[in-house]
Amino acid sequence: MSKLPSLKNLSYLLALHQHQNFNRAAQASFVSQSTLSSGIQNLEEQLGCQLIERDHKSFLFTAMGEEIVERSRAILTSTEELVNYAQSQGNVMEGPLRIGCIPTIGPFLLGLLSKTLQQQYPKLELLIREDTTQQLMNFLRDGELDVLILALPVDLQGNQQWIVGKDPFKMVLAPAVAEIAGDPVNYNKLPDKSIFLLEKEHCMTGHAVTACRLGNKEKINPFTASSLHSLIQMAEALNGATFVPQLAIDAGILAGTDLVIKDPSDGEAYREIGLVFRPTTSRRQTFRKLAETLAELLPEATLR
Amino acid sequence: MSKLPSLKNLSYLLALHQHQNFNRAAQASFVSQSTLSSGIQNLEEQLGCQLIERDHKSFLFTAMGEEIVERSRAILTSTEELVNYAQSQGNVMEGPLRIGCIPTIGPFLLGLLSKTLQQQYPKLELLIREDTTQQLMNFLRDGELDVLILALPVDLQGNQQWIVGKDPFKMVLAPAVAEIAGDPVNYNKLPDKSIFLLEKEHCMTGHAVTACRLGNKEKINPFTASSLHSLIQMAEALNGATFVPQLAIDAGILAGTDLVIKDPSDGEAYREIGLVFRPTTSRRQTFRKLAETLAELLPEATLR
């Protein structure tokens, strides 16, 4: 049996991969540049293969290097999770839990969620980051977040997901448009360019929205909003209509507006909310409890 | 972020768990008893919790200790697999591969398998262990084997399985019995106590065998054989009949006997052969290629 590499050296490799620069990686690892340099060399020697190609000014990770980085990451996060588990005395709802969430869910759910969790598990230290799905996936991959709350479907990229519940879409219409829209809304009765949507990055791709996009292009206004709040303001100010998640409505996003809520014509108008996490995690128990708490706060729970 | 424990200390903990004795664990780890002792203490201090309860003469792992052992095992095997992968230059069919196999498969399949593998992947170092299913599962859990070849179904105990193919059961009868048995065999025409079976541990629990057990108890001889070879000898010597896997027949287990081969009456008379491995493994690519090679050698491949 050959000698195992040290976790420290593996972490140096990870830092180097993240920062693509010996100095910055060393700083991030709280060691000197020389330490990190020799650490990497040490690792290459122990593993008996080249991890990075040097060309004196810069360097590049080899394919093997990338693979080793992947595996090292899994090993290091497992070890961190072990330490975390031990220091929480085996209570899976203690210590830090780093959650990522998208902006069309976060503001309307996390307030209540963190309140509920704090009450139920007072020793849980919630750390929440709001960003786009893709950014959050990167943070998850890099081990900077433990679990994501996303709108499904999503490109899992090797991660695992649990569906937690559904969030129905409602149509929200300016009064003038509401009068002629019918109930549930008949898209054909709406004026051209009267439907406002979010930018694509927000992936509010519920069935209703997709159907609307495909079948009623002329009804859709070419301007897109960058947040739910501005979406609603646009709909109100320009006498239009839009789709808003039930979650946001429940959280009072329409307060102070005179918009009218109606059902979309498509009965399957909802988005699914899910938890996403690394398949190599050893915190499934924690995520399970999180999922249960989350499901109770959603309009329709469907834990699976 | 608190400091991570060293892999060495984790391995000391594993050794201690395996040997339940500081001296033997230290020997197995090639260190002195004092080193191991302080390593464990070190670990407990770093993790901030008690892993073993000492009562001056002996000790006991705490629940937390057991959990940490589990997790440490996953971390260490991942690291070993990383090293192995690197040292094989990323070629997943190089280096050691430790296979466990049950005795009703091993002698009839592994000869051909290892020959095929050696030819296709000359740098693969095959290590084969033959034992009961339960023993093999223990070796797998303890990281002493990488993958098992078993007859399904099997209690996975948290492991993962891939089904590789089917191995049909044939009936094998002494000539006198064969004459009256019909073709396919009608169990009712057989004399009482004329069917011989293996000991239960061998889990030759194909549908045919199970059906026969349930519906024709009086036909079954109360004596059980401890190997396929003795099973066949009993059937021949005592003018009886028995079930034998196609695999064993193909390998020539009936050579030199005057037994007659017939189909069992049940059309679904087969056992499934599968690969079983730890869910935390990072050698799926290796196992995949093994599965493909294996499937080609089985009477009926059904890779899934």
Next chain:
DNA sequence: AACGAACTATCAGTTTATCCGATTATAGTA
């Protein structure tokens, strides 16, 4: 062509961690 900026590798010296052997302490056993 010369210079400086941005890099990584190397080296000598220091600090830290690991390990061993001997010893102590405890409990069970002959």
Next chain:
DNA sequence: TACTATAATCGGATAAACTGATAGTTCGTT
């Protein structure tokens, strides 16, 4: 009581990790 088996402890030796300074490379600028 002496003996055996066991784990914890301690001082000193050894090996590993780390640092700061320096060397050497490349690239862009003057």
